Amino acid sequence: MPKVSVIIPAYNAMRYLPQTLDSVLQQTFTDFEVIIVNDGSSDTILEWAPELRDSRVRLITQINQGVSAARNQGVANSTGEYIAFLDADDLWERTYLEKQVDYLDKHSNMGVVYTWTKLIDEFGNPIKRIFASHAEGMIWQELLGNDVISTGSSAMVRRHILEGVGGFDTQLAHAEDLELWLRIAQKYQFGVIKETLVSYRQHPYNVTKNRDKMMQGLSTVYEKAFATAPLDALYLRNQAYASLFLGFAWLAIDDEDIQTAIKYRKQAFLHYAQVCFDERYLRLSLAILMLRLFGHRGYDKVRSFTRDFKRLMLGVDNNMSKQN
Numbered sequence: 603m604p605k606v607s608v609i610i611p612a613y614n615a616m617r618y619l620p621q622t623l624d625s626v627l628q629q630t631f632t633d634f635e636v637i638i639v640n641d642g643s644s645d646t647i648l649e650w651a652p653e654l655r656d657s658r659v660r661l662i663t664q665i666n667q668g669v670s671a672a673r674n675q676g677v678a679n680s681t682g683e684y685i686a687f688l689d690a691d692d693l694w695e696r697t698y699l700e701k702q703v704d705y706l707d708k709h710s711n712m713g714v715v716y717t718w719t720k721l722i723d724e725f726g727n728p729i730k731r732i733f734a735s736h737a738e739g740m741i742w743q744e745l746l747g748n749d750v751i752s753t754g755s756s757a758m759v760r761r762h763i764l765e766g767v768g769g770f771d772t773q774l775a776h777a778e779d780l781e782l783w784l785r786i787a788q789k790y791q792f793g794v795i796k797e798t799l800v801s802y803r804q805h806p807y808n809v810t811k812n813r814d815k816m817m818q819g820l821s822t823v824y825e826k827a828f829a830t831a832p833l834d835a836l837y838l839r840n841q842a843y844a845s846l847f848l849g850f851a852w853l854a855i856d857d858e859d860i861q862t863a864i865k866y867r868k869q870a871f872l873h874y875a876q877v878c879f880d881e882r883y884l885r886l887s888l889a890i891l892m893l894r895l896f897g898h899r900g901y902d903k904v905r906s907f908t909r910d911f912k913r914l915m916l917g918v919d920n921n922m923s924k925q926n
Contacts, residue, residue, distance in 0.1 A: 603681045603682070603683075604633055604634050604635040604658070604681065604682045605631075605633040605634065605682060605683055605684060605703060606631070606633065606634040606635075606682045606683070606684045606685075606686055606699055606703060606758070607634070607635050607637060607676075607677070607680030607681060607682030607684070607685050607686070607761075608626055608634055608635065608636045608637070608686050608687075608688055608699075609637050609639070609673055609676035609677060609680065609685060609686070609687050609688070610622065610623070610626075610636065610637070610638045610639070610676070610687075610688050610689070610690055611639045611641055611669045611672035611673050611676065611689070611690065612638055612639065612640055612641060612643060612647060612672075612690040613640075613641040613642065613643055613666065613669070613672075613690075614643045614644060614645045615643070615645070615647075615690035615691060616643075616645040616646050616647055616650060617691075618690060618691035618803065619638075619647070619650075619690045619691075620650070621693065621726075622688065622689075622690055622691060622692060622693060623636065623638070623654075623659070625693040625694045625695075625696075626688065626694060626699075627656060627658075627659075628696055629694065629696055629697075629698065629699045629700065630696050630697050630699075630700045631697075631699040631700035631703055634658060634682065634686075634699060635658050635659075635660070635680060635681070635682060636656075636658055636659040636660065637660055637662060637676040637679055637680050638651070638659065638660070638661045638662070638676075638690075639662050639663075639664065639672040639673070639675050639676045640661060640662065640663040640664070641664060641666050641667060641668070641669070641671070641672040642663075642664065642665050642666030642667070647661070648661075648663070660679075662675060662676065662679055667772070668772060668775075669770075669778065670769075670770035670771060670772045670774065670778045671770075671772045673687060673754075673769070673770050674769045674770055674772065677761075677764065677765075677769060682761065683760070683761055684702070684703060684706060684758050684759070684760060684761065685758065685759050685760075685761055685764055686699065686702065686757075686758045687754045687755060687757065688755045689753065689754065689755050689802075689803075691803040691805070692753065692755040692800060692801060692802055692803055693722070693726075693800070693801040693803070694755075694799060694800060694801075695798075695799040695800070695801075697799065698717065698799040698800065701717070701795050701797070701799065702715055702717070702758040702795065703758075705793055705795055706758065706760065706793075709793055711791055712790070712791050712792065712793040713759065713760055713763045713786055713789075713790030713791060713792065714757055714758065714759045714760075714763070714783070714786060714790065714792045714793070715757070715758050715792070715793040715794070715795060716735075716750075716751045716756045716757040716758075716792065716793075716794055716795070717756050717794070717795040717796075717797055717798070717799040717800055718732060718733060718734045718735075718756070718794075718795075718796060718797060718798040718799065718800070719732070719733040719752045719753055719755075719756050719798065719800040719801070719802050720732045720733075720798045720800070720801055720802070721733075721801075721802055721803075721804050722801045722802070722803050722804070723803070723804060723805065724803065724804070724805030726801075726803075729804060732798055733749055733752035733753075733802075734796070734798070735748070735749070735750040735751070735752075735794065736794065736796065737750045737792070737794065738791070738792055738793050738794045739791050739792065740787065740791055740792075741787055741791075741792045742784060742787040742788055742831075742835070743835070743838055745780065745783055745784055745787055746784075746824065746827070746838065746841075746842035746845065746846075747841070747842045747843070747844070747845025747846045747848070747849065748845060748849075749849060750783075751779065751780075751783055752802065753779070753800065753802045754779040755800050755802065756799070756800040756802075757779075757783070759786065763786060763790055764786075767782070767785045767786055767789075768785075769782070770782055771826075774819065774822065774823065775815075775819055776815070776816050776818075776819025776820060776822075776823075777816075777819050777820045777822075777823045780820070780823055781823045781826060781827070784823070784827045785827075785830075788830070788831070813850055813853065813854070813862070816850075817846075817850060820846060821843075824839075824842060824843065824846070840873045840874045841873075841874050841877075843869075843870075843873040843874070844870040844871070844873040844874035844877040845870075845877070845880075845882075847866045847867070847869040847870035847873065848866070848867070848870045848877065848880070848882050848883060848886060850866045851863045851864075851865075851866035851867045851870065851886050852882075852886060852889075854866060855886065855889050855890070855893070858893065860890055860893050860894065863886065863889075863890055864890060867883070867886055867887070867890070870883065871883075
């Protein structure tokens with residue numbers, strides 16, 4: 603029985619799937635199996651799979667049911683003690699599995715471990731953005747409104763825990779990863795490896811253009827989470843939504859869409875007025891102001907300025923902590 607089962611759901615993913623699989627087969631840790639779940643693809647995956655010469659790799663084909671059902675199918679057909687999910691267009695660094703397995707082996711109290719993630723474009727070129735969270739332990743609260751685990755490709759979970767909470771919710775069209783982590787986080791601790799070991803590919807096929815639909819999906823996940831949350835955690839609901847709207851406002855800033863950023867900033871304030879003291883809210887307000895002053899041509903100034911402001915705020919916080 604392999605130590606790790608790697609689950610790769612694939613739907614018309616042959617443009618990237620071979621490279622993704624190579625990033626698994628080149629791992630320094632080798633005690634794994636790979637379950638590729640063909641979710642009703644119409645590309646050449648059925649012709650490609652028989653050419654694979656590695657006995658650790660298996661292909662399962664099902665009618666199209668969506669990514670959550672494909673992941674659940676992969677888990678049901680796997681045997682590893684640990685489960686690692688990998689989207690068919692993402693990449694792992696060579697030491698990803700080695701470091702994840704070592705962490706879980708040494709921390710029996712942790713149910714999930716995740717790593718930092720960097721963005722790459724459709725051609726594999728780095729995009730100047732890294733998702734780096736320090737959240738660990740009981741992180742249910744941190745998962746709400748914060749991009750803690752930026753992609754399912756960056757997390758490894760113990761099999762018995764995943765099976766215990768019931769796997770992915772196949773009824774969800776968005777944020778199915780987050781919903782699973784929230785269920786797990788109610789009972790188990792999360793660990794983090796503070797290294798960038800995953801490349802998340804951003805390309806025209808996976809960039810969500812309809813922010814409102816994505817927001818609706820996340821709202822569904824939030825309501826489900828709070829429906830089963832302890833009573834003493836319900837006060838966090840408005841704070842969580844405020845944080846969520848701030849995140850979407852920053853996505854609008856990245857798109858240089860000032861009006862949408864203003865709309866989401868307002869929603870954040872209406873949900874939780876104290877958010878105006880949050881450094882993310884202050885940075886957002888400065889970014890909106892600078893975009894208005896400099897226009898689209900000054901976008902780089904906006905990003906540079908807000909990064910400098912963030913460092914300043916962190917420095918103030920650290921100095922205050924030292925004084926206290």
